[in-house]
């Protein structure tokens with residue numbers, strides 16, 4: 001496995017490969033969710049590139065940037081084990097200068113749900129993803145469906161900027177008891193982890209309603225909120241694949257999402273109908 005920290009060195013190296021490139025951007029603290037992205041990218045491309053970059057611009061003031069789990073050595077071993085060909089491991093100064101151009105998230109879709117509770121977060125995500133895609137120039141880039149709004153905005157950006165990359169959504173990986181894998185799960189105490197199971201339970205309750213033909217969004221949201229109580233809820237919402245709120249769920253065009261606080265940790269999850 002080659003480890004490269006300079007954007008220009010990586011760009012030049014990949015330019016000469018004449019092969020399909022699968023790219024998995026991450027912020028490190030790799031888990032089974034990342035591994036499933038890597039496996040899929042490995043299967044579908046000649047070269048697998050993974051980036052590990054804890055992007056400061058997507059954290060708001062007072063958020064958990066400083067305590068975000070850092071596991072550089074373990075991450076490198078995981079990458080090696082799962083056949084990563086090139087690991088891009090830049091420093092902040094390799095990616096950002098002092099007076100910077102940036103990408104702005106769309107005014108509506110980028111500022112609802114997570115974008116409403118974390119205003120500006122998606123500007124940071126889109127800016128770094130634009131930079132990473134321009135450096136790696138991949139054939140395909142892989143993102144988890146757990147971060148559904150992020151995935152939607154990245155797909156939108158690559159279409160609207162006429163970028164030559166296929167964005168591939170990959171299913172959420174869960175623990176046996178339903179908890180969606182997230183680097184943030186590392187913050188949870190034993191008791192908080194047990195409380196966090198309410199998130200998957202609320203989505204199962206939503207799914208049970210849908211399978212009984214109950215598609216009314218208010219009804220679904222009410223039952224989910226009851227299941228999540230007494231956790232602090234940022235949002236519970238039923239949206240279409242364009243992230244517009246809808247009053248009736250439609251099979252094939254709906255995402256049901258929840259974001260809650262467990263202890264001091266923000267956790268999100270969703271199901272796609």
Ligand code: PAF
Pocket residue numbers: 025026027053055058125128129147150
């Ligand atoms: O999902 C993540 O880990 C990050 O938001 C991403 C896409 C790597 C950008 O920093």
